[in-house]
Amino acid sequence: MSERAxxxxxxxxxxxxxxxxxxxxxxxxxxxxxxATLSTERPPSRHGGSAVCRVRIARGEIRTPFIxxxxxxxxxxxxxxxxxxxxxxxxxxxxxxxxxxxxxxPRMRAGLEEPPADIxxxxxxxxxxxxxxxxxxxxxxxxxxxALAGAFLGVAACLLPIPAAAWDATAAREGIxxxxxxxxxxxxxxxxxxxxxxxxxxxxx
Amino acid sequence: MQRKLRYGTAAIAQGAVESxxxxxxxxxxxVASAVLAAAERGGLCCASxxxxxxxxxxxxxxxxxxxRVLVAVRSGGLESSAGALAAAAAAGATGLAVVLCDDPAxxxxxxxxxxxxxxxxxxxxxxxxxxxxCRVMVGSALELSERFETPVVVRLTARLADSAGPVDSEPAxxxxxxxxxxxxxxxxxxxxxxxxxxxxxxxxxxxxxxAWDTPLNRMELRSPDIGVVTSGLLYxxxxxxxxxxxxxxxxxxxxxxxxxxxAFGERVRRLFVIEEPEPFLEQELRAAAIACEGRDRLTRxxxxxxxxxxxxxxPSAPRHRQAxxxxxxxxxxxxxxxxRATFSALKRLHVTATSDQGCAALAALPPLSAVDRSPALGAxxxxxxxxETVLGDRIAGRSxxxxxxxxxxxxxxxxxxxxAQRPGTVVVADNRLPGGEGSGGEWQxxxxxxxxxxxxxxxxxxxxxxxxxxxxxxxxxxxxxxxIEALRAELAAPQFSVVIARSPCARLWTDRRxxxxxxxxxxxxxxxxxxxxxxxxSDTGETMAVDAGSCVGCGLCGQVCRPGAIERExxx
Numbered sequence: 001m002s003e004r005a006x007x008x009x010x011x012x013x014x015x016x017x018x019x020x021x022x023x024x025x026x027x028x029x030x031x032x033x034x035x036a037t038l039s040t041e042r043p044p045s046r047h048g049g050s051a052v053c054r055v056r057i058a059r060g061e062i063r064t065p066f067i068x069x070x071x072x073x074x075x076x077x078x079x080x081x082x083x084x085x086x087x088x089x090x091x092x093x094x095x096x097x098x099x100x101x102x103x104x105x106p107r108m109r110a111g112l113e114e115p116p117a118d119i120x121x122x123x124x125x126x127x128x129x130x131x132x133x134x135x136x137x138x139x140x141x142x143x144x145x146x147a148l149a150g151a152f153l154g155v156a157a158c159l160l161p162i163p164a165a166a167w168d169a170t171a172a173r174e175g176i177x178x179x180x181x182x183x184x185x186x187x188x189x190x191x192x193x194x195x196x197x198x199x200x201x202x203x204x205x
Numbered sequence: 206m207q208r209k210l211r212y213g214t215a216a217i218a219q220g221a222v223e224s225x226x227x228x229x230x231x232x233x234x235x236v237a238s239a240v241l242a243a244a245e246r247g248g249l250c251c252a253s254x255x256x257x258x259x260x261x262x263x264x265x266x267x268x269x270x271x272x273r274v275l276v277a278v279r280s281g282g283l284e285s286s287a288g289a290l291a292a293a294a295a296a297g298a299t300g301l302a303v304v305l306c307d308d309p310a311x312x313x314x315x316x317x318x319x320x321x322x323x324x325x326x327x328x329x330x331x332x333x334x335x336x337x338x339c340r341v342m343v344g345s346a347l348e349l350s351e352r353f354e355t356p357v358v359v360r361l362t363a364r365l366a367d368s369a370g371p372v373d374s375e376p377a378x379x380x381x382x383x384x385x386x387x388x389x390x391x392x393x394x395x396x397x398x399x400x401x402x403x404x405x406x407x408x409x410x411x412x413x414x415x416a417w418d419t420p421l422n423r424m425e426l427r428s429p430d431i432g433v434v435t436s437g438l439l440y441x442x443x444x445x446x447x448x449x450x451x452x453x454x455x456x457x458x459x460x461x462x463x464x465x466x467x468a469f470g471e472r473v474r475r476l477f478v479i480e481e482p483e484p485f486l487e488q489e490l491r492a493a494a495i496a497c498e499g500r501d502r503l504t505r506x507x508x509x510x511x512x513x514x515x516x517x518x519x520p521s522a523p524r525h526r527q528a529x530x531x532x533x534x535x536x537x538x539x540x541x542x543x544x545r546a547t548f549s550a551l552k553r554l555h556v557t558a559t560s561d562q563g564c565a566a567l568a569a570l571p572p573l574s575a576v577d578r579s580p581a582l583g584a585x586x587x588x589x590x591x592x593e594t595v596l597g598d599r600i601a602g603r604s605x606x607x608x609x610x611x612x613x614x615x616x617x618x619x620x621x622x623x624x625a626q627r628p629g630t631v632v633v634a635d636n637r638l639p640g641g642e643g644s645g646g647e648w649q650x651x652x653x654x655x656x657x658x659x660x661x662x663x664x665x666x667x668x669x670x671x672x673x674x675x676x677x678x679x680x681x682x683x684x685x686x687x688x689i690e691a692l693r694a695e696l697a698a699p700q701f702s703v704v705i706a707r708s709p710c711a712r713l714w715t716d717r718r719x720x721x722x723x724x725x726x727x728x729x730x731x732x733x734x735x736x737x738x739x740x741x742x743s744d745t746g747e748t749m750a751v752d753a754g755s756c757v758g759c760g761l762c763g764q765v766c767r768p769g770a771i772e773r774e775x776x777x
Contacts, residue, residue: 047536064441068511069525088526110572
């Protein structure tokens with residue numbers, strides 16, 4: 001059995017469905033006959049706090065659901081600030097696909113603090129490949145969180161060794177919004193340059 | 206055999222279904238709610254309890270009746286109901302598994318180590334390492350309980366409850382309850398207690414023998430240089446961080462299998478204990494004169510992380526990158542939450558507020574900053590009484606205790622009866638969702654949930670009056686001015702009063718009929734609406750704005766807007 005694993009980190013704000021998106025990635029992997037684990041920090045995220053989900057996928061045994069800092073292969077960032085918070089958990093030669101939006105914190109909304117400047121630049125300093133996912137271009141009409149999160153499934157579908165049928169079946173079971181997001185995310189990422197789309201290299205599980 | 210991705214809590218429920226559990230009982234709250242929700246979906250007969258103590262006693266009754274029972278307990282719940290667990294152990298309860306969840310990182314509850322509480326009650330503890338073992342160990346716990354006539358604790362940690370992995374499934378076993386099982390005590394109570402303690406000691410001795418060769422404990426011999434004794438989720442972490450180390454994986458962590466550890470220790474040069482949050486195993490091993498190294502190598506107490514293990518055992522390994530300095534994003538009250546209105550009213554009255562835990566405690570965070578202290582579930586009434594007793598006139602008329610309706614039934618009713626003997630004010634935040642943070646509305650209890658026995662709600666007004674409260678009034682907290690006036694009157698009253706602030710939890714607002722709309726020409730950006738801390742409101746730099754997607758139309762922001770720039774827009 002292989003002991004090589006992919007580490008995928010999903011970061012967002014409670015209510016953006018980051019955890020469910022991680023769960024769907026893991027379910028698609030299991031549907032494809034792979035091993036998958038995930039870990040979340042759930043309860044606070046239900047109230048709009050930071051949400052994070054760590055998924056590991058491998059062909060063989062996965063000893064622990066945790067990903068050590070600096071060892072995630074892929075960051076799927078559903079929000080800019082939360083992506084910056086977690087970027088140190090990604091390998092320096094890893095890939096970050098991050099939504100081009102910021103959800104202000106309660107203190108920011110109250111005018112008590114400012115959002116950090118140049119988030120894309122800081123992300124690029126931390127990892128080799130950063131792709132900004134233009135939500136308004138992909139979804140010209142405002143859509144529910146599931147559709148937006150589904151777009152990140154589409155990105156993952158381009159990068160992970162899971163057959164398209166497993167992705168489609170998993171997303172379809174969760175609802176049409178996930179399925180639509182999956183298709184749009186996949187189309188967006190397939191249009192990216194070759195050097196961005198190169199497959200992920202798995203690490204020791 | 207079917208494999209499905211399951212969280213630890215869902216795997217526990219699956220194990221209960223497959224093991225033929227007849228009844229699952231819990232007091233709602235975080236992990237306990239998640240287990241019960243999954244058990245109910247699995248078709249189990251489920252019952253809510255007002256407190257962990259009541260849950261354990263309900264389960265004891267079912268056990269005496271011959272049933273297999275699962276009790277789910279929130280973090281810290283075993284410590285607050287240790288007497289009930291000890292009573293169940295003394296009664297020789299069989300077929301009784303108690304699932305609980307410690308929170309070593311103190312994310313949602315104090316970082317208590319329930320192994321110590323189980324040791325005090327002389328009850329064995331199992332510790333699964335992953336969701337698959339969660340499922341299997343429920344069955345093991347029930348079998349051990351029936352074999353040794355004792356409740357058995359299945360200990361999870363928060364990270365295991367919130368981790369998911371593939372879990373196999375087996376057909377459920379349907380066995381009828383074994384029937385009434387009761388032994389007349391035959392002795393006076395003191396004699397019964399002494400006999401029960403002797404029996405518990407005998408059981409633990411037998412379990413220590415069982416621990417020697419049970420497959421629940423597993424010795425994995427690799428390099429003789431390092432041997433690690435560990436349990437639970439840390440097992441996988443140790444295997445990944447120290448792939449060459451020999452490992453003794455404990456599934457039965459109490460009674461500590463000292464004989465097995467000693468045998469393991471003789472095969473390795475250095476023996477380490479990796480556990481969390483407290484050095485429970487380490488202290489037990491040292492007491493048995495087994496030399497080992499433990500928490501001093503990692504951190505004094507708390508959660509063990511992969512980075513911590515790496516630093517401890519590979520000091521020359523490259524350091525991890527540091528996290529960027531990013532503004533914190535704490536959890537906050539939902540849009541439309543009635544707690545926001547209740548605490549806004551209290552803040553305007555400049556009172557010192559002693560709050561319950563759970564969602565209400567979030568009102569302590571800026572910009573609302575309306576809670577001064579929130580010590581523990583159900584503690585607010587008694588703590589406020591103590592505060593007012595000491596400070597007397599200096600705080601009279603300016604102190605309020607806020608308690609949720611679930612917490613009132615859990616453990617605050619007695620304190621309310623006591624407090625009612627002199628002036629004071631208590632606000633009961635009745636949002637029809639006992640269980641608070643983490644219960645997620647999935648499963649609700651007797652305070653007023655949809656699954657309340659017989660569909661009945663407890664009449665809080667009648668309850669307060671029957672406890673001797675002379676003044677009880679009800680308010681809709683979303684009527685801010687009305688709530689402020691009611692609270693002002695009750696704070697000034699010469700008698701004790703209870704104000705029931707009744708409005709459903711925002712999660713129960715499934716039918717959105719209105720939303721707020723800002724008229725920019727009237728908005729002077731004074732910021733009064735932002736100080737409510739509602740996630741639906743923001744400042745664009747030119748005017749305040751409402752996020753139509755998250756606004757539920759509670760109307761609170763419009764009530765604090767002096768220029769009248771925020772209007773409530775009916776959606777149909």
